[in-house]
Amino acid sequence: MSAETVATVWAGLIAFAVLAYVILDGFDLGVGILFAAERGPEDRDTMVNSIAPMWDGNETWLVLGGGGLLGAFPLAYAVIMPALYPTIFGMLFGLIFRGVAFELRFRAETERARKLWDFSFFGGSTLAALCQGLTLGGLLQGITVVNRQYAGGWFDWLTPFTILCGVAVVTGYAWLGACWLVWRTETSLQDRARRQAMVLGLATLGLLVVVSLWTPFLNETFMRRWFGWPGILFTSPIPILVTSIAVAFWRGITRGHHLTPFLCALAIFVLCFAGLGISFYPLMVPPDITIWQAAAPRASQIFILVGASVLIPLILLYSGFSYWVFRGKVKAGAHYH
Secondary structure, three states: OOOHHHHHHHHHHHHHHHHHHHHHHHHHHHHHHHHHOOOOOHHHHHHHHOOOOOOHHHOOHHHHHHHHHHHHHHHHHHHHHHOOOHHHHHHHHHHHHHHHHHHHHHOOHHHHHHHHHHHHHHHHHHHHHHHHHHHHHHHHHHHOOOEEEEOOOOOOOOOOHHHHHHHHHHHHHHHHHHHHHHHHHOHHHHHHHHHHHHHHHHHHHHHHHHHHHHHHHHHHHHHHHHOOOOOHHHHHHHHHHHHHHHHHHHHHOOOOOOOHHHHHHHHHHHHHHHEEEEHHOOOOOEEOEEEEHOOHHHHHHHHHHHHHHHHHHHHHHHHHHHHHOOOOOOOOOOOOO
């Protein structure tokens, strides 16, 4: 394979890893965000138990995406990290607090300690989701690069657009979490999750429209890709598909379906990611650094590609096995620990 082909393959693998992380870890972050609306300790336990067997495996994709970016596109890594240090470290701190709270809340010996860890679980989940949205917004609006180095300021990432993206991701993850609970839980908890999914679904779609209308004006490349010829041939089906799936979601959620709302929410996230891919390609770091400019030497990329060709199927098998083994409804009072 040529150097350009190998770089393109790696860009696709990293995009796949990021998408897998977003749709898998997104719903369990959403469950943590929904702790803000759930006061009953038994129902909170059920919410946590619904994601307990797979939450840490979901985060494997984040490690794969970050490691792949460092190994395959070191220039992009060297530019993105200093530009977005606060949001990336904020995300990591949120994930750490969430992971610690996940384990320790079941071992709390007093009500006060349990509430502390519950708040940490909610706060860590919300902070991680918010920082992921801020990171996405920071990438979309572009990074100042001079002589292959970041040349901007410490807070260039903080703009009204990035804040909008952060709120959209938090809302979208909460929507995924509510749809997950509709699928995996029963009785009153499921009923509340269904009502939350309706509200959060409308809010997510509204925020998605605003972000989508704003994004093309951030970069001339985005504008040409979305509204120029022949790019519009690829972009125009996405709003149509999103609208169709939104209708299917609403029918499923109002008619009492359990799995359909979750699948529809996942499909909309996938379509949004496809829209981002269309906007970005062939850029790795907007507005100027392309995939091939950011790529490591061909020999290095092929070397780590061999490892990835073994690792990715193993992760897929492990994840699929976990979801299969722990399929079905989560009963109130059941314990994962």
